Each structure stands twice: as C-alpha cells, then as structure tokens.
Amino acid sequence: MFGHTAQDKQQQLAPLPAPAEATPPATANRLAIVLFSGTIDKLMSASIMATGAAAMGMDVEIFLTNWGALAFRRGDYTSNTRVSADYADYRGTLLEQMAAKKVTSWMENLEGAKEIGNVHITACSHTMTLFDLQLSDLEPIVDEVIGVAAFIEGARDSAMTLYI
Amino acid sequence: MATTYQVDKTVDAKGQVCPMPIVTLAKAFRDLSAGQILAITATDPGAKKDVAAWAEKTGNSLLEMVEANGVLTFYLKKV
Numbered sequence: 001m002f003g004h005t006a007q008d009k010q011q012q013l014a015p016l017p018a019p020a021e022a023t024p025p026a027t028a029n030r031l032a033i034v035l036f037s038g039t040i041d042k043l044m045s046a047s048i049m050a051t052g053a054a055a056m057g058m059d060v061e062i063f064l065t066n067w068g069a070l071a072f073r074r075g076d077y078t079s080n081t082r083v084s085a086d087y088a089d090y091r092g093t094l095l096e097q098m099a100a101k102k103v104t105s106w107m108e109n110l111e112g113a114k115e116i117g118n119v120h121i122t123a124c125s126h127t128m129t130l131f132d133l134q135l136s137d138l139e140p141i142v143d144e145v146i147g148v149a150a151f152i153e154g155a156r157d158s159a160m161t162l163y164i
Numbered sequence: 165m166a167t168t169y170q171v172d173k174t175v176d177a178k179g180q181v182c183p184m185p186i187v188t189l190a191k192a193f194r195d196l197s198a199g200q201i202l203a204i205t206a207t208d209p210g211a212k213k214d215v216a217a218w219a220e221k222t223g224n225s226l227l228e229m230v231e232a233n234g235v236l237t238f239y240l241k242k243v
C-alpha cells in the first residue's frame with residue numbers, strides 16, 4: 001500500500017536551512033545614536049546624550065544621516081539656528097535662553113565628549129552621495145563615511161540605541 | 165555640617181548646565197590617583213542625581229553631598 005511512515009516523509013523533505021546567526025545580546029557598554037535630525041534642538045539633545053554617556057564611561061557611536069550629516073558640513077554649525085518646524089513659535093525663546101544661561105553649544109558638547117571618552121562619529125554614505133559630499137567637506141570631528149551595514153554591524157549589540 | 169575631608173582637588177562647576185557638571189567631574193577625575201578625594205561644587209539641580217549616577221556607573225565613591233544656599237558640594241573618592 002502507500003505505507004509512508006512519518007520518518008519517510010521527513011527524509012523526502014529538503015533539509016531546513018541552517019538557523020540565521022543569532023543576534024548577540026544587546027549588552028555592550030555602548031550608546032549608539034542614529035542622528036537623522038539637523039535642527040539645533042535635536043542636535044543639542046543628541047549631543048547631551050552622547051556627552052553624558054561618554055562621561056559615564058560608555059563607548060559612543062554616532063551615525064549621521066540625512067539632515068544630521070548636513071549639519072556637520074564644515075562651518076555650518078556656526079550659523080545653524082534651525083529649530084523643529086512644529087515649535088517655530090518657541091525658536092526665539094530657545095535661542096534667547098540658551099544665550100542667557102550660557103549653555104554650551106551642541107558642537108562644544110561633542111568636542112568635550114570626544115576628549116573624555118571613546119566617541120566615534122560616522123557619516124552615512126547614502127546621504128553623502130545624494131548631496132555630493134566627501135569626508136573632507138565635513139567638520140574634522142567626523143571620523144569616517146560608512147554604509148548602513150557597517151553601522152548596524154558595529155552597533156547591534158549596544159546596550160542603548162537612540163534615533164534622534 | 166560636612167565631615168572634614170582631606171580634599172586633594174577642588175573643582176568649581178557652579179553655573180554649568182547639564183551635561184557640563186559631569187563632564188567637568190570626569191575630566192577632573194582623570195588626574196586623580198586612587199584614594200584621592202575631590203570636592204566639586206555645582207548649581208545645576210540635575211547634578212544631584214547625575215553625580216550619584218556617574219559615581220555608580222564608573223565605580224567611584226560618592227562620600228557625601230552637602231546642599232547650602234542653592235550650591236551643591238559633592239565629595240568623591242577615586243577608587
């Protein structure tokens with residue numbers, strides 16, 4: 001008769017592919033930041049997170065993409081006063097208060113972070129290509145240009161990842 | 165009244181706004197030897213918990229925090 005046993009069936013099926021490489025546990029003492037934004041409110045937020053982490057002995061990996069990469073064009077930070085459009089009505093107050101309270105700028109924060117800790121800043125090659133930019137067009141604080149795979153590989157086991 | 169400590173280094177972070185107090189603290193600590201004591205003053209209210217968190221994370225010892233007239237003084241020992 002037909003007489004296929006379960007075992008026969010198993011042998012007829014193609015073997016299962018090897019399991020995909022397991023994602024490593026996210027425990028590395030590192031903060032990874034994908035910095036997409038280029039408005040000073042968000043650049044400030046990213047810089048404070050990076051600086052705090054660096055001060056606490058964490059490695060910091062910052063991946064600049066889109067407006068975040070443009071914000072690091074040489075000299076741009078000296079004249080960038082863009083604020084998120086949704087909060088355009090707060091722009092004046094924000095700028096006034098930052099000056100009145102002598103708050104360190106986001107670029108100063110990042111420079112300080114690099115001085116006290118292990119901070120690595122990279123720029124997204126897709127963005128760089130779109131806007132015809134090379135590493136030399138960016139502030140020297142940016143270490144290199146990399147693609148998405150390199151970023152993901154370098155950041156996937158980070159204890160903390162932020163998208164700003 | 166704070167216990168009298170044998171302070172090896174004093175740092176003024178008054179007027180500094182987050183994240184500067186802990187950046188100043190981290191920088192000052194680099195030059196210390198194990199066992200030395202640092203006193204740091206700050207006015208940033210966030211510094212209260214920030215300094216404690218910094219000490220916890222870096223494995224250094226926060227000996228005491230004194231608050232007087234809006235000024236926070238932290239005594240830390242390098243481990």
